[in-house]
Amino acid sequence: MVMTIDCKGMYYRKLNKMTQNAVAEGETEFVLDNVNGQRYIGNGINEKVKITINGVPGNDLATFMNGPTLIVNANAQDSIANTMNSGKIVVHGSAGDVLGYGMRGGKLYIKGNVGYRTGIHMKEYKKQIPVIIAGGVAGDFCGEYMAGGILVILGLNKDDDTPIAGDYFGTGMHGGVIYVRGDIDESTLGKEVSIQELDKKDDKTLKKHLTEYCEHFGLDLDEVMSKPFVKLLPVSSRPYGNLYAY
Amino acid sequence: MSSQIPPEFTVIIDYDRCRRCRRCVMNCSFGCMQFKDKVVPEHKKCVACHRCVTYCPESAITIKKNELAYKENANWTPEMRQNILKQAETGGILLSGMGNPRPQQILWDHMLIDACQVTNPSIDPLREPMELRTYLGRKPNHLDFTRGENGDIELGTTLQPQVKLDVPIVFAAMSYGAVSLNAHKALAMAAKKSGTLMNTGEGGLHTDLYPYASNITVQVASGRFGVHSEYLNTSATVEIKIGQGAKPGIGGHLPGEKVGDEISRTRMIPVGTDALSPAPHHDIYSIEDLSQLIYAIKEATDYTKPVGVKISAVHNVAAIASGIVRAGADIVTIDGFRGGTGAAPMVIRDNVGIPIELALAAVDQRLRDEGIRNNTSILCAGSIRNSGDVAKAIALGADAVVIGTAALIAMGCRVCQKCYTGNCAWGIATQKPELVRRLDPQLGAERLSNLLTGWSHELQEILGSLGVNSIESLRGSRERLRGIDLDEQTLNLLGIKPAGIGQ
The missing domain is CATH 3.30.110 (Translation Initiation Factor IF3)
Known part of the structure; x- marks a missing residue:
């Protein structure tokens, strides 16, 4: 019923x-x-x-x-999947700011663009690995303070002049991974992250999640995967480890 | 770089008394005591935690301040110079533990309580009922009554959720991580025994504490560690932490070394990773956003529990508190500038915020002026040191008070202020198993309950001498307080008259 x-x-x-x-x-x-x-x-x-x-x-x-x-x-509006533990959200449109704040598990699939601070302080614990995939572009502070989980920004249907994400991309990130389809302007990155090539394990992970994503939105997986991805990883899991005098 | 910092303390061993049992060596968690052919202290490592002194069976150990290390100077105090040396060696932010130790005026000590003589007789609490019970939660603007079919009068108003406290004293938010699991257990057991609340702080709730749910406040802070719907529902109240008195506007940072298996499970983060609590909640940039989180929590707990908000006492605290109450908070906790911490930058701890006495008076007055005081309960935190402070806080307008450092001292803390090192010799602010086991939760709980029992008796004596028989009758009764050695403006801010003036 x-x-x-x-x-x-x-x-x-x-x-x-x-x-x-x-x-x-x-x-x-x-x-x-x-x-x-x-x-x-x-x-x-x-x-x-x-x-x-x-x-x-x-x-x-x-x-x-x-x-x-x-x-x-x-x-959808702001603050989706705030401190979420498990489950799935599929948005057939764009969404607002602060998506997946402190999210610890489950999936958030957005067809269109996302606002500021997407995936902020997302974390993971054992098998609970949250996944956020945005089909469009992201605003400033994307992946800020990220401590775990998987964040994917696809930038589908964007023109060449539009950056895939705003400024301060990955600022304060100390865990998890961000996959980005296409190029990133390094000047937009936070100082705590670096751009890396994908390895085989990344390809497998990405394909698994994108297959499911494409099914929801009726997208062609091969076309989505046709453009090369890069990943952002934290430079250190302890960015503020040496900040203090004891 | 080799350190040029002179020792802060000198450890003196009376070798005539010492029988070389090495108990001091075993007990010292800071690596100060070594045994060669006799006990040899390495003065530099001593933090004056008194563990060795307490456990030496021969009382052969004395710890003294290293008086001669610095040439006298009222401006460049030894501490100032030591701090500069530390930073010259490391380039780091000075970390500190516990509350602000500086000699700023303590306003509690400048307030005196009234008593009855002759015309309005005092009450003897030993023989007459004396009510310390209080309820936290939103109170209605008015009460409606109806007459039932059998003629009985029935309450028509639907009351908002209330939490009963048998004593107007709750334990402060201290996270599992900042303190040990045994400390958390002791606090939970004592809260249950004494009919009050302990507070998880930002660090989740270990499953061992689930049976104590009805005596637990679970905290939701900016890092959202261990926060999920079961956590929110395993509680008596939920608290959104915005600020802490020791570090207003500053986040928290549990270093990876402290994140072992159990903390990892409780906070739901991987072992060995840093747990960073950002300075702001990133879903709260306004009072409207705060309201959104308050009601998100109320939705998740089906409107069955009071939801509180904790803030630091800052300059504009009264207006902020007003906004918080209007946002829907059932409890507002205000933490003054002397409030404790497991770790905070010293410059923030010692220089930011305002005294709790002034903040409490300002908030209570503001909420009264706006006619919304009944919409919330006020908890007063930030160095409540004895039952006199409790009585004064309630007379200034608090519904109940919060004790953190006092509770730690009851469990054995010697206020050595080294909480952030993780080496606490008393098993409180540490995660090292060999140190944690030094704190017996049962014994800790007994000591905590004893403290609350002692303060309760004293509060009853104070109420009796005031000629009232309940906490409710003292609440906000500033006429029963007088100030000494306070300037006119401070008296006005506190809303009290100077000592010597009658009615």
């Missing part, structure tokens, strides 16, 4: 309570129609349910989320 909720004019507390209660009663699939800025969708749900969102969801989509799959058939 699919539970359909017309969200027109509905306050977020009512909407989220309805979905949480239905999940508690065993509902596994939801379609939310006429969504228009309701916050915190997917928050507080610890089951592997599927929620299709028709309309633009509000800030903090999937905050603290642990399990669900969210399909957004529109653009």
Whole structure:
């Protein structure tokens, strides 16, 4: 059974309570129609349910989320996947700032562009490795403070004059990896990262995640992979290790 | 580069008394005590943690300040010179541990409490009920009552979540990482026993502490370490940490050496990696953003728990606190400039922030003026040293106080201020297994509970002498405080009259 909720004019507390209660009663699939800025969708749900969102969801989509799959058939706003533990979010559009802040697991796939501070302080723990893939370009401070996880910026359909990411790319990064399709202007990088060639393991990882990404958006994997990738790695896992006098 | 820094302390061994049992050598975690043909101290390494002194069965050890090392100078104090030497050798930021030790005026010591004589008799707490219980959480603007079918009066107002404290004293946020797991266990056990709260700090909650959930405040700070929905729900309250009194505006940094298996599991980061807590929360750049996180947490905990916000006492603290309350915080914790820390840049610890007494008075007054004081509980932190400070803080407007350093001292801390080295000889601020095991959680909990019991008795005595029988009756009752040796402006800021003036 699919539970359909017309969200027109509905306050977020009512909407989220309805979905949480239905999940508690065993509902596994939801379609939310006429969504228009309701916050915190997917928050507080610890089951592997599927929620299709028709309309633009509000800030903090999937905050603290642990399990669900969210399909957004529109653009999305700021702070998606904030401190998320597991699950998947697919956005058929562009998204705002501070995506995946402190994200520890799960997947965030964005078809279009992403704003400032994407993947900030993303981390990983054992088998929990978060993945963010953005199809378009990213804003400033992309991958800032990153401590783990995988961040991929594809820059599909961008013209040659548009940089793939803004300034301070990877500033303060001390873990994880960022894959970038095409070239990076080194002057935009933070001083804590360096550009490296991909090895075989990288190719395998990237292909695995991009295969899934392309399936969601109906993209041709070979075409996406046709342009060479580079990766950004932290220069040190302890960028601030020698800062102090004891 | 060989170090030119003279020893801070001199360790004197009374060889007539010493029976060469080597207990001092085993107990010294800073590598100061060595045994050659007799105990030989390496003075430079002594931090005056008193572990050897305490455990020497013959009381044969004395530690003295190395008085003669520096030529006297009121301006260039030995500490100033030592710090410059350290930085000349390393080029680093001076790290410090515990609270600001400088001799700035301590305002608690310039406030005196009233007592009853003759006309409004005092109460004897030994014979009469004396209520120390208090509730943290948002209180309603007014209460609605209805009469039920059987004629009973029933409360019509839906109350917001409240947390009951049997004593108006909670333990401060200290992370597992900054302190040991045994210290965390002791705090949790004591909180349960004494009917109060411990606070996880920014470092996650070890699963061993899950049974103490109803006595735990879990913290959400900028690094989001170990934060997930189970963590948020394994608690009595959730606290968003914006600032800390010892280091306003500064983040945290747990060095990789301290991130072993258990800390890795609790913080959910790989073993050996640095745990960096950035200075700001990157999803909070405004009061509206703060509100967004408060309600994200309320959504994740189904509106069943008070959600608090902790800030440092800074110049504009009253306006900030007002914004925080309007953002939806059920508890506001204000941490003054003497608040403790496991590690902070010394220049920040000793120079940034304002005294908690002034901050508390300003916040309480502002919230009253704006008619929103009932919307939040105020927790007052930043060097509460005794039950007198507790009573004064409550009279100035706090709902309850927070103790960190006092709790550590109860567990054995000697305030040697070397928390950041990870070598704590008392098993508190360390992750080394051989040192952690020195702190018995059961014994630590007993000592902590004893402290709270002692302070509770004293608070009851104070309330009794004031002629009131509950904490609620003292809260915000500034008329019962008087100031001594304070200038007029400070008295006005504190909202109290000078000693010598009656009604």
